Amino acid sequence: xxxxxxxxxxxxxxxxxxxxxxxxxxxxxxxxxxxxxxxxxxxxxxxxxxxxxxxxxxxxxxxxxxxxxxxxxxxxxxxxxxxxxxxxxxxxxxxxxxxxxxxxxxxxxxxxxxxxxxxxxxxxxxxxxxxxxxxxxxxxxxxxxxxxxxxxxxxxxxxxxxxxxxxxxxxxxxxxxxxxxxxxxxxxxxxxxxxxxxxxxxxxxxxxxxxxxxxxxxxxxxxxxxxxxxxxxxxxxxxxxxxxxxxxxxxxxxxxxxxxxxxxxxxxxxxxxxxxxxxxxxxxxxxxxxxxxxxxxxxxxxxxxxxxxxxxxxxxxxxxxxxxxxxxxxxxxxxxxxxxxxxxxxxxxxxxxxxxxxxxxxxxxxxxxxxxxxxxxxxxxxxxxxxxxxxxxxxxxxxxxxxxxxxxxxxxxxxxxxxxxxxxxxxxxxxxxxxxxxxxxxxxxxxxxxxxxxxxxxxxxxxxxxxxxxxxxxxxxxxxxxxxxxxxxxxxxxxxxxxxxxxxxxxxxxxxxxxxxxxxxxxxxxxxxxxxxxxxxxxxxxxxxxxxxxxxxxxxxxxxx
Amino acid sequence: xxxxxxxxxxxxxxxxxxxxxxxxxxxxxxxxxxxxxxxxxxxxxxxxxxxxxxxxxxxxxxxxxxxxxxxxxxxxxxxxxxxxxxxxxxxxxxxxxxxxxxxxxxxxxxxxxxxxxxxxxxxxxxxxxxx
Numbered sequence: 042x043x044x045x046x047x048x049x050x051x052x053x054x055x056x057x058x059x060x061x062x063x064x065x066x067x068x069x070x071x072x073x074x075x076x077x078x079x080x081x082x083x084x085x086x087x088x089x090x091x092x093x094x095x096x097x098x099x100x101x102x103x104x105x106x107x108x109x110x111x112x113x114x115x116x117x118x119x120x121x122x123x124x125x126x127x128x129x130x131x132x133x134x135x136x137x138x139x140x141x142x143x144x145x146x147x148x149x150x151x152x153x154x155x156x157x158x159x160x161x162x163x164x165x166x167x168x169x170x171x172x173x174x175x176x177x178x179x180x181x182x183x184x185x186x187x188x189x190x191x192x193x194x195x196x197x198x199x200x201x202x203x204x205x206x207x208x209x210x211x212x213x214x215x216x217x218x219x220x221x222x223x224x225x226x227x228x229x230x231x232x233x234x235x236x237x238x239x240x241x242x243x244x245x246x247x248x249x250x251x252x253x254x255x256x257x258x259x260x261x262x263x264x265x266x267x268x269x270x271x272x273x274x275x276x277x278x279x280x281x282x283x284x285x286x287x288x289x290x291x292x293x294x295x296x297x298x299x300x301x302x303x304x305x306x307x308x309x310x311x312x313x314x315x316x317x318x319x320x321x322x323x324x325x326x327x328x329x330x331x332x333x334x335x336x337x338x339x340x341x342x343x344x345x346x347x348x349x350x351x352x353x354x355x356x357x358x359x360x361x362x363x364x365x366x367x368x369x370x371x372x373x374x375x376x377x378x379x380x381x382x383x384x385x386x387x388x389x390x391x392x393x394x395x396x397x398x399x400x401x402x403x404x405x406x407x408x409x410x411x412x413x414x415x416x417x418x419x420x421x422x423x424x425x426x427x428x429x430x431x432x433x434x435x436x437x438x439x440x441x442x443x444x445x446x447x448x449x450x451x452x453x454x455x456x457x458x459x460x461x462x463x464x465x466x467x468x469x470x471x472x473x474x475x476x477x478x479x480x481x482x483x484x485x486x487x488x489x490x491x492x493x494x495x496x497x498x499x500x501x502x503x504x505x506x507x508x509x510x511x512x513x514x515x516x517x518x519x520x521x522x523x524x525x526x527x528x529x530x531x532x533x534x535x536x537x538x539x540x541x542x543x544x545x546x547x548x549x550x551x552x553x554x555x556x557x558x559x560x561x562x563x564x565x566x567x568x569x570x571x572x573x574x575x576x577x578x579x580x581x582x583x584x585x586x587x588x589x590x591x592x593x594x595x596x597x598x599x600x601x602x
Numbered sequence: 603x604x605x606x607x608x609x610x611x612x613x614x615x616x617x618x619x620x621x622x623x624x625x626x627x628x629x630x631x632x633x634x635x636x637x638x639x640x641x642x643x644x645x646x647x648x649x650x651x652x653x654x655x656x657x658x659x660x661x662x663x664x665x666x667x668x669x670x671x672x673x674x675x676x677x678x679x680x681x682x683x684x685x686x687x688x689x690x691x692x693x694x695x696x697x698x699x700x701x702x703x704x705x706x707x708x709x710x711x712x713x714x715x716x717x718x719x720x721x722x723x724x725x726x727x728x729x730x731x732x733x
Binding site for chain 1: 644
């Protein structure tokens with residue numbers, strides 16, 4: 042009852058004309074960046090961080106939530122009409138979606154994607170409402186040792202499980218943690234990594250880092266790979282669905298939701314793995330398996346539902362524990378810090394109205410997205426005709442303006458350029474960006490928890506495993522780290538069977554480690570050019586689809602921000 | 603002997619191609635078809651895709667015209683690509699399609715046709731759609 046009344050209060054806040062306007066702005070921006078490959082919600086939220094500082098925190102987060110959900114919607118449009126995924130989470134959608142479009146069923150593909158996203162987003166948000174308070178109740182009882190252990194798990198899981206190469210993941214994490222260390226140590230007052238530079242004493246501003254990594258790094262990367270053969274959008278009218286399409290879509294929507302939400306909530310889940318699992322499941326359960334590879338509507342409905350449900354799932358640990366599991370959530374968490382709001386289990390208690398307004402705005406945003414996307418999908422696709430130099434020039438301009446406006450210090454521009462160049466080099470050498478940004482954002486907090494733990498135990502290291510939950514989490518950490526080795530050994534012992542069983546039953550960990558050999562090479566190339574081409578070839582070869590999309594998913598999963 | 607034609611999949615482009623084929627047949631010369639894009643947008647509807655291109659080449663083969671189809675994506679303007687090709691292949695004639703444009707539109711967008719007309723070193727034949 043308490044939850045319901047809080048939620049209703051949230052709706053009251055979110056439905057004020059001003060907040061509704063911000064939700065609309067967020068939704069429109071989100072769809073736009075979702076449609077455009079290479080620009081994601083994480084970059085957009087990062088660019089808007091400085092602007093949002095002048096808004097009410099509630100309005101700002103309503104806008105961010107709209108961008109986040111909108112990105113998930115918009116990605117499918119590009120996937121279907123262009124065979125280039127607009128977002129990493131819609132890579133799978135492109136497989137069947139584009140086939141459908143080529144077969145003249147683009148309208149149905151767009152409709153099932155939009156309605157499926159709406160259904161999954163709404164159910165996912167409802168699950169968020171139900172589960173988050175439970176997680177909070179549990180989390181409030183956690184002490185520093187357990188909290189430290191959980192954060193270690195989050196960092197390691199994202200680093201080791203997602204992405205093509207563990208070494209690159211850990212390199213990126215190390216960079217992030219190092220950036221997070223810069224500044225004056227809060228306990229002893231010592232200067233760390235400041236190189237005698239007084240301007241570094243306050244540490245590096247998270248906004249500047251996020252803008253540099255996501256916006257400047259990406260813009261430089263695209264500028265280095267600007268020319269590519271233009272594609273053509275498949276012409277389409279207003280999206281609609283026939284009775285048969287509804288009948289074939291509703292079950293995949295629900296199953297996709299069931300896959301998406303838990304994976305989104307897991308530290309290393311993300312939105313890519315559940316879309317893939319949903320695709321494989323639909324392929325096995327479908328009454329029309331022969332249509333897969335030629336444009337089966339189930340193959341669009343399931344994954345699209347899964348990625349939106351995952352988006353909702355991601356918000357559960359973010360709001361309940363202050364633990365981001367993907368790049369957008371990480372940047373949103375940075376926004377909390379900028380507003381002086383302490384993320385973590387006490388968020389609901391201290392900032393109840395804000396959080397509930399945010400959750401209510403998710404329901405509203407979802408409905409707005411359906412209204413904006415269903416009739417207007419072909420119009421959104423026109424954005425793809427924008428010459429990219431204009432686009433990225435604009436992004437760089439906003440990035441610079443934003444970074445300068447945070448502290449009004451020219452020195453921040455130097456940091457912006459240096460870290461932006463770092464972001465470019467990371468993309469060049471295939472280092473995933475997500476571990477870095479998590480390292481920057483979680484690093485100082487994880488350090489705080491570690492300090493607290495050790496202070497409580499008077500410097501005794503055994504204090505780290507003084508709580509049973511912490512011990513349990515460390516066991517999971519060990520499993521995450523050791524699992525790929527075991528899996529490799531097992532595969533060597535029984536090479537033939539794993540090829541069949543691995544991708545389907547393996548779960549997230551086995552999944553990505555199986556993908557590693559294939560994903561290694563495309564990582565170094567441009568994600569946008571290598572992705573669709575590689576997948577196209579593999580699918581057409583009549584290869585087992587299970588293997589083909591996974592390679593690209595791992596590739597896109599880490600490159601796209 | 604060769605004729606260079608700037609082709610885009612529009613009514614004007616089709617008219618230019620039609621006329622260029624006629625000219626090539628009459629003078630027994632090679633037809634160089636230029637369809638270029640700057641390649642900086644993800645989608646460019648003036649860039650001919652594979653299926654349409656096959657249709658064009660099939661037609662040229664049926665008409666018995668010696669031809670060469672080029673689709674340069676180098677970040678240059680279409681006008682420069684056509685002029686480049688005219689020089690490289692020693693064109694005797696350039697065929698282009700013209701469309702109606704208001705003076706303001708021309709001021710803002712510039713004119714590919716005008717640049718070709720002014721800078722070409724050989725005769726230029728400008729064709730309008732539906733003619």
